[in-house]
Amino acid sequence: MSEVKELDWYMLAALGIVGGLIAIYLAYFLNTYMKVGYFSFLGAVGAILAIVWGADAVRRICKYGIGTGVPSIGMLAFGMGLLATLLGLKIGDYVGIVYVGPIAAIVLSLVQGAIIGFIANSVLKMKIPTMQIGMVFIAGAASIILMGFTTTIAGSFDYASMMKYVFETGFIAPLFMIGALPMLHPFNACLGPDEDQRRTLTLAVEAGLLSTIMFGLMSLYTFQANILPALITVVLGLLGWIYAYLAYFNKVKESGVTVLATGVLPKKEA
Amino acid sequence: MVEPTIVLSLGTAALMGACATIAGAAEDLESDFGSQSNANSQVQLAPQVGYLHRYYNKAVSGEPVAYGFLCCTGAAIALALMMAFKVNPVIALAFGALAASLMYGVYATTAYMGRLTGQKRFGQPIYLDILLTTTPAIIAHAFIAAMAIGTFSYLMNWILGQPFPFPILAMLWGVIVGGMGSAVGDVHYGAEREYQNKPFGMGLPAAQSGKIVQKGEAGLRNSIDVAGYCVKHGGPLTGFGLGITVFSDAWREILFTQYWNGWGAMVAGLLLVLIWVIFNRILEMWTRKNYPAYKAAEE
Numbered sequence: 001m002s003e004v005k006e007l008d009w010y011m012l013a014a015l016g017i018v019g020g021l022i023a024i025y026l027a028y029f030l031n032t033y034m035k036v037g038y039f040s041f042l043g044a045v046g047a048i049l050a051i052v053w054g055a056d057a058v059r060r061i062c063k064y065g066i067g068t069g070v071p072s073i074g075m076l077a078f079g080m081g082l083l084a085t086l087l088g089l090k091i092g093d094y095v096g097i098v099y100v101g102p103i104a105a106i107v108l109s110l111v112q113g114a115i116i117g118f119i120a121n122s123v124l125k126m127k128i129p130t131m132q133i134g135m136v137f138i139a140g141a142a143s144i145i146l147m148g149f150t151t152t153i154a155g156s157f158d159y160a161s162m163m164k165y166v167f168e169t170g171f172i173a174p175l176f177m178i179g180a181l182p183m184l185h186p187f188n189a190c191l192g193p194d195e196d197q198r199r200t201l202t203l204a205v206e207a208g209l210l211s212t213i214m215f216g217l218m219s220l221y222t223f224q225a226n227i228l229p230a231l232i233t234v235v236l237g238l239l240g241w242i243y244a245y246l247a248y249f250n251k252v253k254e255s256g257v258t259v260l261a262t263g264v265l266p267k268k269e270a
Numbered sequence: 271m272v273e274p275t276i277v278l279s280l281g282t283a284a285l286m287g288a289c290a291t292i293a294g295a296a297e298d299l300e301s302d303f304g305s306q307s308n309a310n311s312q313v314q315l316a317p318q319v320g321y322l323h324r325y326y327n328k329a330v331s332g333e334p335v336a337y338g339f340l341c342c343t344g345a346a347i348a349l350a351l352m353m354a355f356k357v358n359p360v361i362a363l364a365f366g367a368l369a370a371s372l373m374y375g376v377y378a379t380t381a382y383m384g385r386l387t388g389q390k391r392f393g394q395p396i397y398l399d400i401l402l403t404t405t406p407a408i409i410a411h412a413f414i415a416a417m418a419i420g421t422f423s424y425l426m427n428w429i430l431g432q433p434f435p436f437p438i439l440a441m442l443w444g445v446i447v448g449g450m451g452s453a454v455g456d457v458h459y460g461a462e463r464e465y466q467n468k469p470f471g472m473g474l475p476a477a478q479s480g481k482i483v484q485k486g487e488a489g490l491r492n493s494i495d496v497a498g499y500c501v502k503h504g505g506p507l508t509g510f511g512l513g514i515t516v517f518s519d520a521w522r523e524i525l526f527t528q529y530w531n532g533w534g535a536m537v538a539g540l541l542l543v544l545i546w547v548i549f550n551r552i553l554e555m556w557t558r559k560n561y562p563a564y565k566a567a568e569e
Contacts (some may be wrong), residue, residue, distance in 0.1 A: 071331035087373045151440045170435025177339035177441065181331070181377070187383040189329055192388025199387065203380055210373055217347045217369060220354035227354060245376070258395035264490060267323045 006197045009056050010064030013137055016053025017106065020046040020144035024102055027151050029259040037229035040219060041149025041212070041236050045197065046144060047179075054141030054183040055204035056197070061134035062187055068192070074184025078176055080116060082134075083107035086162075087259035088143070093159035101195075102157060103145050140185070145179050152215045153221050153232055159170025160189040165222045178214055180226035212237035279524040282429045286422040287517030291445075295445045295509030297337060298455035300411035302497040302504065303404055304328025304378055308338065310497075314385060318395035323484050324397060326493040328333035329381045330374070334448035337415070341444030344370035344416040346421055346437040359424060367417035374416075376408035404493055414526045419443050422516065430520065448513050454503040454511045485513035520544060 023046030030039040054077065062070050065262030085105040092101025117135030120126050128134075147157045153175070154165035166172050186203040190196070223229045253259055295347045300306075305313040305325050330336045340352045348366030357365075367492045381403060386396050423439035432439060486495050522542060526534035 070340070071335050106414055138432060145373040149478035150467045167348065168435065169346075170342075170439075171346050173342035173438045173441035174339065177335070177342055178373075181339055185330065185377065185381070186384075188331060189384030191390045192377060192385065194390045195388045199384075203384060206380065207377070210376055213341055214347065214369065220352045224354040230354075234497070245380075248380065249383070251395070253386050255390060257387045260395045261398040264393075265324070265484070266522040 007056070007201075009053075009060060009137070012053045013140075014054050016050040016141055016144060018052075019049040019259055020148060021102060021106070022046070023049065023259045024144070024147055024151055024157060025099065028085045028131045028156055029097070031155050037155040037223050037226070038232055040152050040223075040229050041216070041233040042157045043157070044146045044208075044212040044215065044233060045148075047148025047152070048182075048205060048212070050141045050144035050148060051182045051208040052201050052206050054145065055186045055201060057134050057137035057141060058184055059187040059197070059200055060130045061128065061138070062191070064128045064130070070188040071184050074180045076137035077142040077183065078115075078180040080112050080139040080148075081109050081146055084139065085143045086159075087141050089147075089157065089159040089162060098158045101159065102144075102147050105147060109139040109143035110136050113222075115135070133150065141183060142180070145183065146175065147177050149175055149211070149215050152212065152217045155229065157217070166248065169221055171218055171221070174214065182211055188260065194255070196251075198254065199248070199255065202244065202248045202251055206241065206248050209237050209241035209244050212243060276524065279430060280521070282425050283520035283524060284321070286425055286520055287513045288426075289418040289558075290443075290516035291509040291513030293415045293509070294424075294450060294512030295505040295535040296411045296414035296418070296449045297333075297512075298505045299501060299510035300408055301333055301416060301451050301455065302441045303408045303411065304330075305493055305496070306333055307329070309482070310449055312386065312482050313481055314389075316482045317389065317392035319480035321480055321484060322394050323482060324490045324492040325461055325482070325496075326380045326398055326400055326408075327346040327385050328376075328383055328408070329385050330377045332448070333452045336443045337419075337448035338441050339444070340370050340374050340412055341423075341447075342437050342441035343373065343418040345420040345440035349437060350419055360421075361523070363417060363420045363424065366496050367413050367420055370416050371409050371412035373415070374412045378408050379405055398453055400492060407494065407497070415422075417449060426520070430524070441539050442536045443516075446515070447508075449490050450511050451508050455500065456509040 023042050025045070027039045027042035030042070031037055058070065058073055058077075061073060070187050085108075088103075089101040089106045092098050101216025114132070116139070117132040120135065121128065121131045150166055151157045153171055154161040165176060166198040182204055185207050186200045187195075190200045190203060213234055216230055216237050219230040219233060220227055220250035294446060303326060306328050310327065313323065314329070315324050316325075333340055344363070344366040346366070348359070348362040351362040352359055359511050382401060383396055386394050401562055415464045418481050420436075420440055423443055426439055427434065427436040485491055519539070522538040523535045526538040528534065530537070
């Protein structure tokens, strides 16, 4: 373990839920009232905050030696998150107030995560101390990531646009896959005895921005009349990604691992 | 949708089979470049037991998930380009596959650096030349696989009238090709060379874990050598496996859907599987009889 104090995961959870919701609502509010799509990229900002939260939760669950299970945990999170999110957004659609949707979705996915975490720990007897709360966290993070990137693709998170632009087009497949990947990849890539939280979370931001670029390209479908919103997402995502990739590379170099241009194998001291 | 005739549909099935063959071969070789499947745990374990190496260690995720996201991203971007700019489907599919495979390459580099940093105490260095020579090969092969799978998913939707949107079809076929590369290609990667100093058919005992082959015919062995070796059997066989799956599936659907209210295709599929199982069993028994456990030459 490094001497640098680790970020508390409850703080990251607060950042993910509050920051994520604010970003998603802001994107929806600005887009709807100004009747434009330029603020769709804010959805990705919310998603990235949730990705940092989710990646940290995955990291804490999988530290108990679930080596090959890391991708499975991410897929499980998205399975839970997708169902609860759809139900939540449908509730918002049903009561007629769109703003209810995301809150209902998060509450439902947190509850679902709690139930599945309970089953994993107590019924299947996995006995992992962080499993219960970790399941709650990854389900909630998956829900915000889904809504955030839906906002990026469709310009709005309401149920009707999600159906029209995400499900009928088939964009749900990449949304599921490269939405989950930034959450599961950082720990999967960085695991080991010398894993470091800040490096892992830097990688989470980098992967989130990479997905943002891809969803920006996909939002060309939604914004085909005026491609400027899609262009804004792609350009901002690209600039952010370059910065984050270099930051990650610097963290790798700072970590003390030998980086060689080329060469044969070094002699190892016994 | 175009008006489907039986000749057009069968021609499409043949084209899809050809695309799938190329995709499967590229997939298997790509996973060898990154030591993605079976050997990955060994490559990762090796420094811990004192075997430093020059292999690429790409831990994006398991092959099925990795190919799921690669193929569906390529197809989705192609769809968006087709809709937004009315681009020719072939060009759109190529651009989509390019974007997706570049993303895939980025994931591969971050995984290579991350895994070695996560275990820096075992002294395995990060070789930048490995990163710079293997990553383009990974991207190139991922591009071929994503393009081929995107193309035949598009054909499946457009000509054969499969009702799912084609990014979803691409994801399903991506997962299938990943699973197939893991199952078929691995036999030629793991069992033959990586563990060559173990007796034939013995599996890998825990005590020998991580003892990978470090030295090759010319200098130190790396992932590109592995792909060069697998191009002979592993890649083509994976391609053959996927090609025959796609072709025979499309073929039975096109020819037999018209009987018994659609159930004809189901029955034909069941018969096909049965024939396949029997044939495989016969082949397995023949192989076991003719190639038993490895024996040293008699004195």
